[in-house]
Amino acid sequence: MHKTSPGGDLGRPILSARGLIKTYGRVVALDGVDLDLYPGEVLAIIGDNGAGKSTLIKALTGAVQPDSGEILLDGQPVTFRTPMDARSAGIETVYQTLAVAPALDIASNLFLGRELKRPGPLGSVFRMMDKKAMKERASASMAELGIGTIQNMGQAVETLSGGQRQAVAVARAAAFADKFVVLDEPTAALGVKETGQVLNLIRRIKAKGLPVILISHNMPNVFEVSDRIHIARLGGCAGVITPQSHTPMEAVAIMTGATTLDKG
Numbered sequence: 001m002h003k004t005s006p007g008g009d010l011g012r013p014i015l016s017a018r019g020l021i022k023t024y025g026r027v028v029a030l031d032g033v034d035l036d037l038y039p040g041e042v043l044a045i046i047g048d049n050g051a052g053k054s055t056l057i058k059a060l061t062g063a064v065q066p067d068s069g070e071i072l073l074d075g076q077p078v079t080f081r082t083p084m085d086a087r088s089a090g091i092e093t094v095y096q097t098l099a100v101a102p103a104l105d106i107a108s109n110l111f112l113g114r115e116l117k118r119p120g121p122l123g124s125v126f127r128m129m130d131k132k133a134m135k136e137r138a139s140a141s142m143a144e145l146g147i148g149t150i151q152n153m154g155q156a157v158e159t160l161s162g163g164q165r166q167a168v169a170v171a172r173a174a175a176f177a178d179k180f181v182v183l184d185e186p187t188a189a190l191g192v193k194e195t196g197q198v199l200n201l202i203r204r205i206k207a208k209g210l211p212v213i214l215i216s217h218n219m220p221n222v223f224e225v226s227d228r229i230h231i232a233r234l235g236g237c238a239g240v241i242t243p244q245s246h247t248p249m250e251a252v253a254i255m256t257g258a259t260t261l262d263k264g
């Protein structure tokens with residue numbers, strides 16, 4: 001299943017989806033979509049509202065069960081019945097509706113659902129959490145991602161700025177993923193500076209060797225950070241381009257159906 005592109009040999013995909021179909025009554029959210037994610041790449045998914053972007057990544061990450069189709073992770077067929085199944089397989093997702101718990105502190109948010117327990121019977125029997133270890137690991141992973149502006153890992157997330165909150169969600173994903181990270185519209189609610197920070201995070205995740213699937217409506221962002229661009233349209237895929245092969249205006253034309261891409 002090797003494939004070449006203008007960028008050269010991409011290797012074997014980490015993730016391949018074939019013929020994903022998902023319908024909601026008469027609405028065809030996914031109409032037989034194929035998608036490949038290659039090692040070390042940032043794959044952008046663009047498309048109009050309702051094109052099926054969120055449904056596609058939900059189907060890839062266990063939040064939605066496709067009606068049919070196949071998903072291969074490292075070449076092996078997988079079925080994710082819940083997002084936790086996908087997380088256990090090393091896939092971390094920041095969904096479009098931001099999932100942080102505002103009243104909890106940063107360290108607790110990072111470890112939500114997989115809190116570190118104290119060593120010995122305190123942890124195993126009394127289920128006491130190891131807050132110190134969580135704060136240390138939280139600081140380390142935020143530092144690794146270059147999020148230096150947050151001083152105190154005990155600060156409640158509701159007191160952070162929008163950009164810092166998003167950074168926490170992305171950092172959580174990056175800290176736990178070992179296959180790839182999925183970000184659905186991570187910058188939609190952010191200002192210019194915060195958007196820049198999240199783009200830097202994406203670059204750092206890529207530099208760590210983790211591939212990223214980035215859903216975004218922001219063409220300049222997409223063209224800045226992505227290696228390849230999957231264009232979702234009407235529940236299907238109108239083609240895959242690169243920032244080198246097409247201009248943002250051409251991408252939008254394909255996205256809206258004004259132009260069609262010759263899928264050679």
Ligand SMILES: Nc1ncnc2c1ncn2[C@@H]1O[C@H](COP(=O)(O)OP(=O)(O)OP(=O)(O)O)[C@@H](O)[C@H]1O
Binds near residue numbers: 024027029048050055
């Ligand atoms: N749970 C659901 N029940 C019914 N219809 C749904 C459901 N989820 C998605 N859809 C429909 O499926 C289609 C694709 O939706 P999806 O959310 O995947 O689009 P999107 O590309 O992410 O759009 P946006 O850019 O607005 O986020 C839409 O027509 C939507 O109304």
Ligand SMILES: [Mg+2]
Binds near residue numbers: 096
């Ligand atoms: Mg969406």
